Amino acid sequence: MPETINPLRYPGAKRSLVNYIDALLDANHLQGCTFFEPYAGSAVVGLELLQRGHIGGLVLCEKDILLYAFWECVFRDTDALCNKIQDTPITIETWQQQNQYREVVSLDQADLLDLAFAGLFFNRTNFSGILKANPIGGINQTSRYGIDCRFNKAKIIEIILRLSAYRDVIEVNCNDALQFMRTQNARFLRQNCFAYFDPPYYEKGSEIYRHYYTNQDHIALAHYVRDVHRLDWIISYDDAPFICGLYSNTGAQYQPFFLDYTCASKVRTQGQELLISNLPLPPFPARIVESC
Incomplete structure (x- = not known):
């Protein structure tokens, strides 16, 4: 595949x-649709489809304040974000200064641009792009990989500038995924819409995400897609018996696929994942390797 035009690394990016x-x-005559990613994260699927010209608009929703702020500034305050990236040293001292923004729980507690930079900074300097993790190389920077090894300023700025050209067809929202989707029912009636749900992993979510799901949250998502009208959707999940049980009586289609996560050319994790949809799902082509 050609290089992805995306400024974020992200655990579980699909x-x-x-x-x-x-x-x-x-296959379902949905190209040109309005594409929803209610668990935006790196928004890798929607952004690439938009760059291909295969969807008409992209609606992102992200609960994590740092990631929401980042995407909001990519499309609404592009120059200021790029200037801040250019001017800020990528050091362990900066990492420690940015730590205050991991404690922010409300958008009125800090400047949006500062939150946006913190989201990008932790994503590019932490282990595997996990916002809650420690920095690459450790606090003492004793590893042969330093904190700045994944932070190519020129490349990141170039990507942000290219993405900003799509600002007129991208919406960014800060909300809980299902709360946001429940406000969109009228839109589903008047527009051709499709949703890609990529919720927190069932097995490892609490280790990876700042906002992970309880069993009840996973149940709520299953109930939502069962009951929603006039919306086509697909969900990607880790293949867990609990998750399969939630969708077994919904009439949804299943398709397993295998994803290998690699780091520094070594396989870290192998596992079967699952696609669930209200559309017929063709076989997945092959085992895929994702780099962290």
Whole structure:
């Protein structure tokens, strides 16, 4: 695959699904639709489909304040964000200064641009891009990999500037995914819409995400997609018996696929993942390797 135009690294990023979802949209006459990513994260699927010209608009929703602020500034305060990236040293001292923003729980507690930079900074300097993790190289920076090894300022700024050209067809929202989607019912009636749900992993979510799901949250998502009208959707999950049980009586289609996560060219994790949809799902082509 050609290089992804995306400024974020992200645990569980599903770039491997872009071609599959693109083909699914085409098979169901959904190209040109309004594409929803209610668990935006790196927004890798929607952004690539938008760059291909295969969707008409992208609606992102992200509960994590740092990630919401980042995407909001990419599209609404581009120059200021790029200037801050250029002017800020990528050091362990900066990492320690940015730590205060990991404690922010409300958008009125800090400047949006500061939150946006913190989201990008932790994503590019922490282990595997996990916002709650420690920095690459450790606090004492004793590793041969330093904190700045994944922070190529020129490349990140170039990508942000390229993405900002899509600002007129992208919406960014800060909300709980299901709360936000429940406000969109009228839109589903008047527009051709498709949603890609990529909720926190069932097995490892609490280790990776700042906002992870309880069993009740996973149940709530299953109930939502069962009851929503006039919306086509697909969900990607880790393949866990609990999750399969939630959708077994909904009439949803299932398709397993295998994803290997690698770091520094070594396999870290192998596992079967699961696609669930209210559309017919063709077989997934092959085992996919994702780099962290």
